[in-house]
Amino acid sequence: MTNPISPDPAIQCPKLSVYIIAYNEADKIADAIQSAQWADEVLVLDSNSSDDTAKIAQDLGATVKQIPFTTFGKLRNDAIASCSHEWIFSLDADERCTPEAKAEILSILANPTADAYYVPRRNWFMGRWIGYCGWYPDYRQPQLFRKQALIFDDAAEVHEGYKVNGTVGYFKSSIIQIPFQNLEQLLHKMQRYSTLGARKLERNAKPVSMGRALGHGLWAFFRIYVLKLGFLDGWAGFVLALGNFEGTFYRYAKAATAKLSWQPLDNETH
Incomplete structure (x- = not known):
């Protein structure tokens, strides 16, 4: 993966919130949080996990908020509302922000050209990178966006419907997803x-x-x-x-x- 041009350190970037939705992700949550600890705020939106997800997140300095699960659409809207800053990066518990993606995020924040950005994901499963199956670049909903630019359908149980209020862009750098450890x-x-x-x-x-x-x-x-x-x-x-x-x-x-x-x-x- 190529490393995008780093932003000018003299430019003051807007602050960034990272939110991570989680439920019984004790085996994954630490890696997700650690990959995003450079952000100004890391929130873990936990749906009353029965394992140590919340404790691990708190021990790593993340802010944990309990939100009962009804639908993924409502959960994501609640997560966005919980974020403190204008710009938000959405990361799932099985995803990892790479150094290349971090550099591109900071570059975009210094000079944004869109209101919401799709981010490609590289998936690792059964000991290999998945190159086909429709799993690369494997875009889901925009993952970097202004707080008011993305609204989810509250009724969407899964594969969340959403609306983008504004323009969209696409990352060159990928993040990593490890969807299943077994x-x-x-x-x-x-x-x-x-x-x-x-x-x-x-x-x-x-x-x-x-x-x-x-x-x-x-x-x-x-x-x-x-x-x-x-x-x-x-x-x-x-x-x-x-x-x-x-x-x-x-x-x-x-x-x-x-x-x-x-x-x-x-x-x-x-």
Whole structure:
């Protein structure tokens, strides 16, 4: 990765808040915080973790605020409202701000040309950098932005909808994401996100059936593994594509379970 030109030290940059949303991230939160400790403020928005996430964050000097989880959209809006400074950098617990990204952030703050910036992410999984699967440059919502420039949809359970008020730009430097340290974490995330996705299907009154569950799941696998060349990522690409199949399939299956109100076996049905 190339190192962008550092800002003139004589230029006074506006202050920066970094927020990190977290839930039971004791094995990841320290690295995320340490990669952002150069910022003027580091906030950890914890959703009542049952592990040591909050304690680790406090011990590292981060400000911890407890926000009960309802949807990711509302959680991010609450996180933004909690930040003290005009400029905000959003970092997830499984992400790391690289020295190159730090230098580019400081350069932008010294002379911003947009109101919100997308940041590419390099993903490390199963012992390799993921180059395909749609995982590079792997932009999500803008991660560096003015406080009033980004608003999320409060109702968005997952894959948060958002609106940018202003102009957008793109980073040249990447941050790092380590989405899963093992396959158990992948399965856990698939379970959690398929449940949230099922709630979204229910809220939007989407039709659910076995055919839709299988069809959408197969399409998710094909899109990742074939169209996005996931097969070039070896074992990791296949596992990610299969995980997308399972997450999509169970999203529809869970929505069907709720809609059809299947009853447990009782004595009268013997």
